[in-house]
Amino acid sequence: MSKKLTSRSEDYSKWYNELVVKADLAENSAVRGCMVIKPYGYAIWEKMQAELDKMFKETGHQNAYFPLFVxxxxxxxxEKNAEGFAKECAIVTHYRLQNDPDKPGKLRVDPEAKLEEELIVRPTSEAIIWNTFRGWVQSYRDLPLLINQWANVVRWEMRTRLFLRTAEFLWQEGHTAHETKQQAVAEAELMNNVYATFVENFMAIPVIQGLKTESERFAGADETYCIEALMQDGKALQAGTSHFLGQNFAKAFDVKYANKEGKQDYVWATSWGVSTRLMGALIMTHSDDHGLVLPPSLAPNQVVIIPIYKSDEDLEAITEVANSIISDLRGKNISVKFDNRTxxxxxxxxxxxxxxxxxxxxAIGARDLANGTVEIARRDTLTKEVVTLDSLNDKIEGLLKDxxxxxxxxxxxxxNDHITxxxxxxxxxTVLETKTGFISAHWDGTIETEDKIKELTKATIRCIPLEGKEEAGICVFSGNPSKRRVLFAKAY
Amino acid sequence: MSKKLTSRSEDYSKWYNELVVKADLAENSAVRGCMVIKPYGYAIWEKMQAELDKMFKETGHQNAYFPLFVxxxxxxxxEKNAEGFAKECAIVTHYRLQNDPDKPGKLRVDPEAKLEEELIVRPTSEAIIWNTFRGWVQSYRDLPLLINQWANVVRWEMRTRLFLRTAEFLWQEGHTAHETKQQAVAEAELMNNVYATFVENFMAIPVIQGLKTESERFAGADETYCIEALMQDGKALQAGTSHFLGQNFAKAFDVKYANKEGKQDYVWATSWGVSTRLMGALIMTHSDDHGLVLPPSLAPNQVVIIPIYKSDEDLEAITEVANSIISDLRGKNISVKFDNRTxxxxxxxxxxxxxxxxxxxxAIGARDLANGTVEIARRDTLTKEVVTLDSLNDKIEGLLKDxxxxxxxxxxxxxNDHITxxxxxxxxxTVLETKTGFISAHWDGTIETEDKIKELTKATIRCIPLEGKEEAGICVFSGNPSKRRVLFAKAY
Structure with missing residues (x-):
């Protein structure tokens, strides 16, 4: 609590890093690129998990657990999936340590304990899951298979930042198998929608749903749906993705089913995931120079009560009032903490x-006791008002919604102000250098143009918006014809 | 569902393995010793997690997350901790794959991507957590530190069995730091009690609380508390452990605090854990030759309704009755599934x-509709009775409690019949060869005697029961004097 935060205007990146640590959300660990999620940060993540898990179950999915190693x-x-992740995966080669003969008290890898086949620490679980699905699917009666897993994954990223990009992160990964292409596409769209609903309604972050271009797709997917959010510094953040995997994994792992006519065919697949990266989006969307700003839906404590007292008698009287408020609020399912630390x-x-x-x-002080009032302060607007005790419950309920x-x-x-x-x-x-944000522009649909723009500006195509309409135009870079606008931005 | 289970009397071990797979709880994976927890098994584990998590939070603990790697x-x-786990840990040595120049389409470990320092996949997290705690504890104001983590851990066991002993398993591990020895001991005892309460009240498994002997203690602990259960085949199963770690980890990782007088001292520690091994205990305690028997507290579906019909009209009428029953039961927080699969x-x-x-x-059939009745069958006793619809709700509530x-x-x-x-x-x-179960016997307190008995009989000291009273006697093996009885058994 000691020193003030760096302000956003001074150094946005430094502000973020300081805030994550000072607000007790997470910190770096002794393992390169891996973070420790601290209790306060984890409590927010647990609330996100609980809500998402409920939404997955309501849409017919079941949780399961698959091995850490592949x-x-x-x-x-x-092949494509392997190629996409080969360059950033942690590999287990041995299964035993032994005393180091050269360094007393130290251990070393036992050279005799080499694995016959190396194990990859999962960067994503398609491979191990599809290898398992082969045994789970025989006929159309076994479909759709709607599975989700909450797990840790590891991607050996070279440049890491707390929550946004870490070597190990926590996520959920949905993996489903279907009879038809149409059903799999519908599932991928449904789950992208579930993500959008969650991020907008619970995290209070507006998102744009869209499709990724071929070069930004998940390795092994035929199509990647995504939700894209915009941070306060004008950079975009991919908040979740949902992939239509075609029959790629079914073919690679020989997962076939007998249809109603008894004919064998490969199943159709999707996978979809959101991760602790969402914590980064949450922090960067709402917080200010004073610190974190949390939407009430995800705040571990929605209300805190602080007693202001000079004598033990005052504290006793304040505690009595506080307890009555706490009991009322808890009855309304509002989480409240009485901070009576001495x-x-x-x-x-x-x-x-x-x-x-x-x-x-x-805040409740001696004067409030006399007047039957409480001072109530909003974190988002930093505004305060004095409220009478008898109107307090409704007031709080209303304010949390507001x-x-x-x-x-x-x-x-x-x-919306930052889509140009x-x-x-x-x-x-010019927009990239001044206003930043999303740039809506015509693109000729080629990877060459996409790459060239990225090289020259560091901006990438965030998505082809689902709601975008057909509109004839001319590619902003090549001058070739284009059928619709796409969204560019610099991104996390 | 096709073939019948092997019976317990025929081959208990085979019965267990078949049951786990046929009841859709778990299966072996492509990774040696690692299991896939299937949706039905995972749903039971989720119920266990939810209840334990609630109990941890009610006793003041907060969840956090620490890196997978150490x-x-x-x-x-x-040192002792390292020695205890060195022989069974998976080790990450490299962080990148590359195309194998000798085998087109195949990958190999990139020899250039060797880590400077090897990373151990956590077999338990004391080391990484205590290295972190050093930054979290400065003064007595920061204590006690009461942290829990839900995570996967890896121990490279040579002989594995689904749930009971797997290379990767899921667990929770509590890690706490305290000002005094007394407080840490009280915490270790409290959490062992929490485990006993959970296992007895929710899993319906009686346990004996006790202390481990020195040779059976957790590596790095000064004292290990445990809960021991007895399976139907007369073998014991350690269902949970809670360790008083003294100042061993505080000293190894230099975690000191300033007490109220400003004097620096090492903190006192505990750690405690239960794992997916509890699933094995659950299965082996209650199940029979027909399959799994679940206590209602942990059953994903407490009630299933099966329609028995010959015509669509019958099904329609049965569905109406079923829906009304479902709505009543859900109102009482009873989980129910209508199995109307065609x-x-x-x-x-x-x-x-x-x-x-x-x-x-x-079961509801056409005759039941006419009579206003339902047939209700108990899984544990395999008994059936016909109940009138108007008494059904109370009947079900009563039966679930029963x-x-x-x-x-x-x-x-x-x-109790198997403590001799x-x-x-x-x-x-003789007892070991005939009746099996726990053997209550005097022991002279030496490791030599303990080892010798183990060597000769395969029985180990499961615990020194906390409730056991002082009783002078003579060691069953050495004839030397003993102050109290301990419990021996063959164990999982």
Whole structure:
């Protein structure tokens, strides 16, 4: 709580890194690129998990658990997928340590304990899961197979940042198998929609649903759906992806089913995932120079009550009022914490809860007791008002709804203000250097143009928006004809 | 569902292996010793997790997440711990694959991508967590630190069995830091108690709380508390452990705090864990030759309703009754599944739900409709009765309670019938060969005697029961004096 945060305008990246650590969300560990998710950060992630898990189950999915390791021979079975992840995977080669004969008290890898086949620590689980699905699918009666897994995965990234890009991260990965192409496409679209609904309604982050271009697709997918959000610094963040995998994995792992006529065919597949990266999106969308701002739906404590007292008698009287408020709020399923620590002064508590983004702060002092009032402060607007005790419950309920809605509205206005249509490459570059955000531009559909633009500007095609309409135009870079606009941006 | 299970009397071990697979709980994977937990098995594990997590939070613990990997230098810091796990750990040595120049289309480990320091896949997380705690603890104000983690861990076991002993398993591991020895001991005892309460009340498995002998202690612990259960074949199973770690890890990782007088001291530690091994205990305690028997507290579906019909009209009328029952039961928080699959006959459904241990099965046919009745069958006793619709709700609620209690009572009676006090080594060996179960015997307290008995009989000291009273006696093996009885058994 000691020193002030770097401001966003001063150094956005530094602000983010400091905030994550100071708000007790996560920290770097002794393992290169791997983070420790601290209790406060983990409590937010648990709330996200609980809601997503409910949504997955409501759409017919079941959880299961598959091995952490993928034998190399399975890993390489689907070629494109293998190629996509080969350059960043952790590999287990041995299964035993022994005393180091040269260094007393130290251990070394036992050279005798070499695995016959190396094991890849899963960067994603298509390979091990599709190898398992072969035994689970015989006929159309076994389909659709709608499976989800909550797990850790490892991608040996060279440049890492807390939550946004870490060597190990937590995620869920859905893996489904279907009778027809149409059903698999519908599933991929459904789950992208589930993600959009969750991110908008619970995280209060507006997203654009779209399709990835071929070069930005998941390795092994025929089509990748995504939700794209915009951060306060004008950079885009891919918040979730849902892949239509065609029959690629079914063919690589020989997963066939007998249809109603008894004919054998390969099944159709999807996979979809969101990860602890969402924590990064949450932080960067709403927070300010004072610290974290949390939407009430995901705040571990929606309300904190701080007693302000000079005597034990005052504290006793305040505690009585606080307990009655707490009991009322809990009855309405509102989470509330009474911060009656004697080791910290009120000022330090105010600062801490502000930094940690608690949506509403109630302060109760001796004067409030006399007047039958409470001071209530909103974290998002930093505004305060004095409320009478008898109107407090309704007030809090109303404010929590307002905050949730206002955060979304504010992010949506910002996002909408930062979608710029451009017609020329000069405009394109100017927007990137000044206003930033999404650039809506015509593109000729070639990988060459996409690559060239990326090389020159660092902007990538974030998505081909699903809601975009056909519109004849001219590619902003090549001048060749284009049928629709796509969204470019610099991205996390 | 096709072929019948091997019976327990025929081959208990085969019965277990078949049951786990046929009841859709888990199966072996392509990775040696690692299992796939199937949706039905995972649903039971989720129920166990949810209840345990609630109990941990009610006792003041917070969840967090620490890296999967432990750098070798941290792993070896606490010597006894390192020694205990060195012989069975998976080791990551490289971080990239490349195309194999000798085998087109195949990948191989990139020899250039060798890690500077090997990473151990966590077999348990004391090392990485205590290295982190050093930054979290400065003064007594930071204590106690009460942390839990839900995670996967890897121990490269040579002989594995689904749930009971797998190379990768899921667990929770609590890690706490305290000001005083007394507080840490109290925490270790509290959490062992939490485990006992959970296993007895939710899993309906009676346990004996005790202390491990020195040779059976967790590597790095000063004292290991445990809960020991007895399986139907008379073998014991360690269902959970809670360790008082003294200042061993605090010293190895230099975790000190300033006490109220400003003096620096090492903190005191505990760790405690239960794992997917509990699934094995659950299966082996209650199940029978027909399949799984689940206590209602942990059954994914507590009730299944099966329609028995010849015409579409019958099905329609039965569905109406079923929907009304479902709505009533869900209102009472009873989970119920209406198995109206048209792809399976009633007989096949009966067999499947019996195999999968659904506590209550309701069958509704045309005659029931006419009579306003339902046939209700208990899975544990395999008894059936016909009940009128108007008494059904209370009946079901009552039966679910009865089943939960009866399962516990039955297991308790079996366990109590299988604790045999012996005075001589001849008796000891006879009991092991005939009745099996726990043997309560005097032991002289030496590792030599313990080892010798193990060598001769394969029985180990499961625990020194906490409730055991002082009682002067003579060691069953050495004839030397002993102060109390301990419990021996063959164990999983």
């Amino acid at each position: 034998p190399k021979s399975l890993f390489e079975a689907e 080791t910290h002064r009120p000022g330090a508590k105010f600062a801490q809860h502000e930094l940690q983004g608690v949506p509403l702060r109630l 905050i949730q809605n206002d955060l979304y509205k504010k992010a949506l206005d910002f996002r 249509e451009v017609e020329t490459f000069e405009e394109f570059k | 750098p070798k230098s941290l792993f070896e810091a606490e 792809t399976h006959r009633p007989g096949a459904k009966f067999a499947q739900h019996e195999l999968q241990g659904v506590p209550l099965r309701l 089943i939960q209690n009866d399962l516990y009572k039955k297991a308790l009676d079996f366990r 006090e012996v005075e001589t080594f001849e008796e000891f060996k």
